Amino acid sequence: MAHTADTLPHLMLGPLPKRLVTEHRIPLDLIPVYGSNVVGISEVLKGLKKLRERLRAEGKEVPVDPVTGRGLPLGVLPPLREHQVQAVQSFVKDGTSLSGTLDAPPGFGKTFTSLHIAKNGPGAVLILVPTTIARDQWCKTLRTRGVSTFVLGEDRVFRWGENGAILATYWLMTTKHTALSDQLSETLSKVLTVSYGTLILDEVHKVPAPIFSTVCGMVFRQTTIGCTATLVRSDGKIADLDTLIGGPVRFSITYDALTEQGLFPKVEDSVLSVPMHADFADRMEDGAFNKQLLTTLNPNK
DSSP states (O other): OOOTTTOOOOBOOOOOHHHHHTTTTTTOSSEETTTTEEEOHHHHHHHHHHHHHHHHHHTOOOOOOOOTTTOOOOSOOOOOOOHHHHHHHHHHEETTOOOOOEOOOTOHHHHHHHHHHHTTSSSSSEESSSSSHHHHHHHHHHHHHTTTEEEEETTTTOOOOOEEEEEEHHHHSSSSSSGHHHHHHHHHHHHOOEEEEEEETTGGEEEEEEEGGHHHHOEEEEEEOOOOEEOOOOGGGGGHHHHHTTTTEEEOOOOHHHHHHHHOOOOOOOOOOOOOOOHHHHHHHTTSHHHHHHHHTTTTO
16 A cells, blocks of 8 residues: 555644644654654654554555655756666666665766666655765765755754755764764654655665664665675675665676776776885884885885
């Protein structure tokens, strides 16, 4: 059963303005709302867990709130190149986006490809990234394309229904919530009450880490897309991604394959050996100094 604006379950505590009730600000009937304030993060997460269990037991779809998230405006994204079209087709079946991982080298265009996949689904898009630098790059891309974007930790006022995309770092989503300021904690609570159409996980190979993996259980969404250029981890936990994301690696291509297709330039490389300076070599032998640092500072370079 798919929910519409008229059937989205909700529970509002206390009298609310008619506008808020009719717009169904949040689609979660297990998260109490009073006035303009949402209860604490821990209560939000408990509510999400109970709602997931209930929907699973009843065999229902995850509801996407048509008011909370407007989705990505059509036509604002650049047209795809041939190899990107192939990637999108791997994630879309009968017009519906599927969860999974996109594995492609830098320069492939994973940002726009994942957004095109997300465009096939309803509701807002939540994008999680490992660093503030990556967050700012995504933000610039989205805003220059006309997508209303909220950046958690930078923008101060979050209003339901005003954003096509919400951006945050893994750290901010998973840090100990009692360490956040009252305002940031309240904003995060509101962000978590959104039922998203798509969750995009940038540098998704980082997600199996013990702390970052908890984010997959925090976000209520229909589809999850993971993007990475390095689908490998030294701890072997990369195998956990299929379960965390809810889908397999749906598209994977190497730099060499793109080069053979004429899509990437061919790179020629050579190795040059530089002898270690005699004084530095002596220091490396006696073990008194950091070998990596001595190698980096080798004056013969």
